[in-house]
Amino acid sequence: MSDWDVDSSDSDSVIRPRKVTFAKVASVRLIAEPTQYQTTPPSCRVLGCSLPVDIVLRSSDGVSFGAHANNLAQSATGLPPAEREVRQQSNDEDETEIVQLVESADVLELLLQYTHYQRQPSSKGWCFPLLERLAEAVEKYRLFGAMEVCKLRMEANARIYSQEVLSYAVKHDYPDIRDVIMPQTLSWDLEDIQSTLGDSFLIIAWVKYREQYLKLSTSFPSIDAESSLHTVPRCENGPGWELVEAYVKQATRYPDCLRELPDFQKTFSRKVFLLSRCPKCRDRVHNWEQKINDRYATIKQFASFV
Numbered sequence: 474m475s476d477w478d479v480d481s482s483d484s485d486s487v488i489r490p491r492k493v494t495f496a497k498v499a500s501v502r503l504i505a506e507p508t509q510y511q512t513t514p515p516s517c518r519v520l521g522c523s524l525p526v527d528i529v530l531r532s533s534d535g536v537s538f539g540a541h542a543n544n545l546a547q548s549a550t551g552l553p554p555a556e557r558e559v560r561q562q563s564n565d566e567d568e569t570e571i572v573q574l575v576e577s578a579d580v581l582e583l584l585l586q587y588t589h590y591q592r593q594p595s596s597k598g599w600c601f602p603l604l605e606r607l608a609e610a611v612e613k614y615r616l617f618g619a620m621e622v623c624k625l626r627m628e629a630n631a632r633i634y635s636q637e638v639l640s641y642a643v644k645h646d647y648p649d650i651r652d653v654i655m656p657q658t659l660s661w662d663l664e665d666i667q668s669t670l671g672d673s674f675l676i677i678a679w680v681k682y683r684e685q686y687l688k689l690s691t692s693f694p695s696i697d698a699e700s701s702l703h704t705v706p707r708c709e710n711g712p713g714w715e716l717v718e719a720y721v722k723q724a725t726r727y728p729d730c731l732r733e734l735p736d737f738q739k740t741f742s743r744k745v746f747l748l749s750r751c752p753k754c755r756d757r758v759h760n761w762e763q764k765i766n767d768r769y770a771t772i773k774q775f776a777s778f779v
């Protein structure tokens with residue numbers, strides 16, 4: 474069972490990626506049930522904190538964290554103590570409630586730092602697996618103070634962890650990140666994009682988005698460079714033109730072009746140095762580039778299909 478399926482018996486709580494809204498998420502009961510009480514709670518681990526501990530959060534790997542119900546309530550809408558207050562009326566006031574959560578200790582440690590009025594922890598040292606789990610927990614509990622940093626860090630990892638970050642962006646309604654990653658998905662298998670997007674509406678949008686690239690790639694062979702701008706057929710300044718021509722044709726050939734097309738504007742500039750000795754060949758390649766770019770300019774962004 475995933476973190477999001479805690480209330481799976483309630484159809485209203487099923488979170489569909491494109492339909493996540495503040496009101497809907499806030500209404501979902503995401504915390505685990507309190508499991509037991511103890512009389513000697515652990516102290517708060519946040520450096521310099523002297524607030525009294527009145528609630529204990531226990532991680533999935535068994536580490537207990539002393540916490541403060543008011544801080545939790547003011548920092549996040551999904552964390553205790555909303556349910557705790559109801560339950561404590563029937564329990565001894567000296568006892569401290571323990572709430573079992575599904576997050577591991579490294580995630581809880583960071584989460585709790587964001588519930589204190591102090592400088593926020595540095596995100597530089599977060600490895601991606603930790604960041605991914607933290608970002609998920611931050612969204613799940615609506616810990617607003619940590620959302621933006623997690624979003625920025627996830628976005629910074631979009632090129633290397635494109636599938637994971639795209640899944641996060643879709644699930645938590647960050648279309649700006651989604652659309653940045655979309656060009657990378659052109660070469661993905663349909664199964665991969667299906668499992669990542671999850672939503673049939675988005676999958677259809679992706680098929681339409683990709684279709685325009687497929688059509689573009691089939692049109693490239695008909696866009697040739699001018700035969701020559703030289704007074705003699707061949708360039709007298711070495712094989713630069715042949716190298717550039719071969720490179721561009723390879724970059725525009727299906728299916729390789731699906732990897733190249735998102736960065737297509739760089740295709741010519743990567744190789745134009747080969748023509749540095751011949752102004753005629755440089756003019757020739759610029760003309761060719763312009764013709765292809767005119768066709769490329771007809772491509773629409775993914776968002777226009779949603």
Ligand SMILES: [Zn+2]
Nearest residue numbers: 517519522524
């Ligand atoms: Zn504290």
Ligand SMILES: [Zn+2]
Nearest residue numbers: 708751753754
């Ligand atoms: Zn030349």
